Amino acid sequence: xxxxxxxxxxxxxxxxxxxxxxxxxxxxxxxxxxxxxxxxxxxxxxxxxxxxxxxxxxxxxxxxxxxxxxxxxxxxxxxxxxxxxxxxxxxxxxxxxxxxxxxxxxxxxxxxxxxxxxxxxxxxxxxxxxxxxxxxxxxxxxxxxxxxxxxxxxxxxxxxxxxxxxxxxxxxxxxxxxxxxxxxxxxxxxxxxxxxxxxxxxxxxxxxxxxxxxxxxxxxxxxxxxxxxxxxxxxxxxxxxxxxxxxxxxxxxxxxxxxxxxxxxxxxxxxxxxxxxxxxxxxxxxxxxxxxxxxxxxxxxxxxxxxxxxxxxxxxxxxxxxxxxxxxxxxxxxxxxxxxxxxxxxxxxxxxxxxxxxxxxxxxxxxxxxxxxxxxxxxxxxxxxxxxxxxxxxxxxxxxxxxxxxxxxxxxxxxxxxxxxxxxxxxxxxxxxxxxxxxxxxxxxxxxxxxxxxxxxxxxxxxxxxxxxxxxxxxxxxxxxxxxxxxxxxxxxxxxxxxxxxxxxxxxxxxxxxxxxxxxxxxxxxxxxxxxxxxxxxxxxxxxxxxxxxxxxxxxxxxxxxxxxxxxxxxxxxxxxxxxxxxxxxxxxxxxxxxxxxxxxxxxxxxxxxxxxxxxxxxxxxxxxxxxxxxxxxxxxxxxxxxxxxxxxxxxxxxxxxxxxxxxxxxxxxxxxxxxxxxxxxxxxxxxxxxxxxxxxxxxxxxxxxxxxxxxxxxxxxxxxxxxxxxxxxxxxxxxxxxxxxxxxxxxxxxxxxxxxxxxxxxxxxxxxxxxxxxxxxxxxxxxxxxxxxxxxxxxxxxxxxxxxxx
Numbered sequence: 001x002x003x004x005x006x007x008x009x010x011x012x013x014x015x016x017x018x019x020x021x022x023x024x025x026x027x028x029x030x031x032x033x034x035x036x037x038x039x040x041x042x043x044x045x046x047x048x049x050x051x052x053x054x055x056x057x058x059x060x061x062x063x064x065x066x067x068x069x070x071x072x073x074x075x076x077x078x079x080x081x082x083x084x085x086x087x088x089x090x091x092x093x094x095x096x097x098x099x100x101x102x103x104x105x106x107x108x109x110x111x112x113x114x115x116x117x118x119x120x121x122x123x124x125x126x127x128x129x130x131x132x133x134x135x136x137x138x139x140x141x142x143x144x145x146x147x148x149x150x151x152x153x154x155x156x157x158x159x160x161x162x163x164x165x166x167x168x169x170x171x172x173x174x175x176x177x178x179x180x181x182x183x184x185x186x187x188x189x190x191x192x193x194x195x196x197x198x199x200x201x202x203x204x205x206x207x208x209x210x211x212x213x214x215x216x217x218x219x220x221x222x223x224x225x226x227x228x229x230x231x232x233x234x235x236x237x238x239x240x241x242x243x244x245x246x247x248x249x250x251x252x253x254x255x256x257x258x259x260x261x262x263x264x265x266x267x268x269x270x271x272x273x274x275x276x277x278x279x280x281x282x283x284x285x286x287x288x289x290x291x292x293x294x295x296x297x298x299x300x301x302x303x304x305x306x307x308x309x310x311x312x313x314x315x316x317x318x319x320x321x322x323x324x325x326x327x328x329x330x331x332x333x334x335x336x337x338x339x340x341x342x343x344x345x346x347x348x349x350x351x352x353x354x355x356x357x358x359x360x361x362x363x364x365x366x367x368x369x370x371x372x373x374x375x376x377x378x379x380x381x382x383x384x385x386x387x388x389x390x391x392x393x394x395x396x397x398x399x400x401x402x403x404x405x406x407x408x409x410x411x412x413x414x415x416x417x418x419x420x421x422x423x424x425x426x427x428x429x430x431x432x433x434x435x436x437x438x439x440x441x442x443x444x445x446x447x448x449x450x451x452x453x454x455x456x457x458x459x460x461x462x463x464x465x466x467x468x469x470x471x472x473x474x475x476x477x478x479x480x481x482x483x484x485x486x487x488x489x490x491x492x493x494x495x496x497x498x499x500x501x502x503x504x505x506x507x508x509x510x511x512x513x514x515x516x517x518x519x520x521x522x523x524x525x526x527x528x529x530x531x532x533x534x535x536x537x538x539x540x541x542x543x544x545x546x547x548x549x550x551x552x553x554x555x556x557x558x559x560x561x562x563x564x565x566x567x568x569x570x571x572x573x574x575x576x577x578x579x580x581x582x583x584x585x586x587x588x589x590x591x592x593x594x595x596x597x598x599x600x601x602x603x604x605x606x607x608x609x610x611x612x613x614x615x616x617x618x619x620x621x622x623x624x625x626x627x628x629x630x631x632x633x634x635x636x637x638x639x640x641x642x643x644x645x646x647x648x649x650x651x652x653x654x655x656x657x658x659x660x661x662x663x664x665x666x667x668x669x670x671x672x673x674x675x676x677x678x679x680x681x682x683x684x685x686x687x688x689x690x691x692x693x694x695x696x697x698x699x700x701x702x703x704x705x706x707x708x709x710x711x712x713x714x715x716x717x718x719x720x721x722x723x724x725x726x727x728x729x730x731x732x733x734x735x736x737x738x739x740x741x742x743x744x745x746x747x748x749x750x751x752x753x754x755x756x757x758x759x760x761x762x763x764x765x766x767x768x769x770x771x772x773x774x775x776x777x778x779x780x781x782x783x784x785x786x787x788x789x790x791x792x793x794x795x796x797x798x799x800x801x802x803x804x805x806x807x
Contacts, residue, residue, distance in 0.1 A: 354407075
């Protein structure tokens with residue numbers, strides 16, 4: 001029998017180590033005991049690298065062992081911090097102690113022999129996530145330990161030796177019984193195919209599960225109701241794990257836990273319908289997490305870290321330049337935040353935009369631009385601002401109410417990006433976008449649209465889209481839903497052109513040789529070390545919007561960021577690339593500024609629920625039924641106004657406005673109304689009653705708003721761009737609340753996407769693109785600019801990085 005003995009003390013001289021060594025020698029004919037140390041292990045940190053080599057080695061030893069013996073001293077009536085830390089490591093992402101037999105022993109100076117520490121340890125080992133099988137009774141407490149051992153490390157008292165032997169033999173029997181209990185139970189079901197509905201992320205998840213006499217043979221899932229791209233890995237990985245392992249004890253897919261659990265629960269329902277007991281499958285063990293001893297090595301021209309829009313566009317560009325590329329993504333599926341985006345991408349295209357009529361208030365917006373005092377414009381932008389004023393004057397002089405069209409220009413986009421990002425933080429520091437970077441973005445955004453079309457992205461040319469906070473209609477929207485249109489086309493291009501994509505492979509370290517970046521080290525599936533040697537590295541791993549502690553650490557803009565604040569981000573967006581850059585002395589810029597998305601789901605922080613319509617059709621009301629802000633404002637202004645009004649608010653829409661929503665379908669709307677996450681009524685008064693408002697107040701608010709649409713003027717809050725009125729039943733109320741959406745700051749880069757160090761020098765062969773980089777959006781990003789950013793600078797990084805690969 002193979003046992004692992006864990007020394008609970010990190011001290012150089014430990015009586016608990018002596019106790020384990022004594023047991024190792026005394027009971028060698030009964031079991032092979034291997035001793036492992038807590039000394040030298042890193043203290044547990046949830047935000048730190050979860051794949052430490054020493055922790056992984058202990059994890060594997062426990063998995064391979066039949067049982068575990070823990071020898072703990074007593075420190076301040078409890079167990080030592082080193083032992084507690086190790087158990088935390090082994091119950092966070094790794095779970096080797098699950099259903100593993102454990103014997104507890106302890107030695108201490110006191111006569112009670114670590115009794116309180118042992119009691120505490122039993123409670124910890126019973127906690128969810130640990131779930132160890134602790135042997136009941138048989139408490140071995142070695143007190144007065146200074147006198148317990150002779151000079152050869154043997155226990156002197158024969159009675160104590162006899163009791164320890166009886167406890168150990170009891171543990172041997174306990175381990176054998178536990179092994180029998182852990183053997184898979186037979187599953188008996190009625191063969192056939194059973195149809196069930198489970199709860200997915202966006203509603204019902206229809207499934208068909210096929211059984212033979214004692215096995216699950218196939219799982220077929222109708223994925224049409226789920227968001228494309230986000231949960232794709234669930235629909236392949238979870239069914240494969242269930243069928244291959246004949247178990248429901250499988251890990252959820254990171255970033256898609258709701259859908260993962262939906263699939264698992266759906267199969268459990270099917271087992272029950274087939275006359276079987278799903279608990280049998282839930283009790284079956286997971287497949288062993290085998291750590292492959294030998295690392296795997298690759299050599300390529302360019303390695304890209306991150307599989308979102310920036311990373312995929314960089315990889316595609318490298319391939320277009322005739323070079324080899326490997327892309328590493330930490331999550332099971334590609335897409336990052338891009339796949340969660342609403343879809344519209346900003347790029348000024350006056351020839352196309354001029355085919356569309358201007359809508360109410362856009363002319364006023366242009367007139368207001370002319371009224372801006374030039375003394376408030378920073379010197380770098382002043383020449384462009386004067387050119388823009390001339391362009392606007394020419395437009396206004398040559399158009400009227402009958403012939404006005406949608407105006408735009410590259411310089412207008414540039415100035416709006418600059419003004420939209422100019423903000424002052426809580427310390428009085430003012431920030432605005434680096435002129436050269438903003439110019440690079442706005443000059444080449446339309447080229448990125450054209451490039452994407454050649455890659456395979458189909459854009460809807462029938463409308464000019466505008467996401468919330470964009471400030472102007474210049475959005476190019478893919479035909480496919482949300483950001484999946486970009487990701488699917490780019491992924492296909494990279495694969496078709498022989499680029500190598502490795503998911504489930506977080507990058508942990510940059511390879512530095514003679515002061516130059518020469519590759520990365522990551523961890524693949526089953527914790528295998530992955531080493532990629534390359535002539536250039538492109539960091540495209542996103543910002544840190546899903547890392548609340550990091551947000552709080554750097555925040556200088558918001559009065560407070562709550563510990564439980566929601567985010568629209570993928571859970572993968574935790575600042576990994578920024579930390580990698582910092583490890584090689586990269587400079588940071590704008591880290592204190594974070595953007596909230598005002599129109600996020602109050603429960604999840606995501607953007608895919610309710611009715612997301614163009615801002616010209618936004619009607620925002622607080623919990624009292626009153627408007628509280630100019631709905632055409634920037635995202636931070638809208639978020640601050642919402643938070644001042646209690647956070648939760650509602651977007652009011654009618655049947656006509658519903659038709660302008662770009663994130664939904666009638667089926668999804670009906671499902672959300674049924675679930676109580678979207679409200680619908682045939683009257684405004686009825687809608688008010690559903691959401692707890694005074695009907696007369698909401699009715700008055702909507703009546704006033706409709707009059708403002710007719711007049712083209714909003715005397716209350718200054719909204720000056722309108723489209724539709726709220727007049728046609730049924731009426732809708734979408735609950736919304738601000739959530740973290742975009743981190744403005746990141747690695748400092750130049751216009752060639754080189755990462756800059758703290759001394760102002762280029763870090764050789766290191767590039768960054770997308771949200772991992774700072775300096776463009778400054779204090780607030782315009783809606784639709786992130787997509788323009790990731791594709792434009794992704795292409796730039798890919799092209800310039802290939803120059804490092806020229807031999």
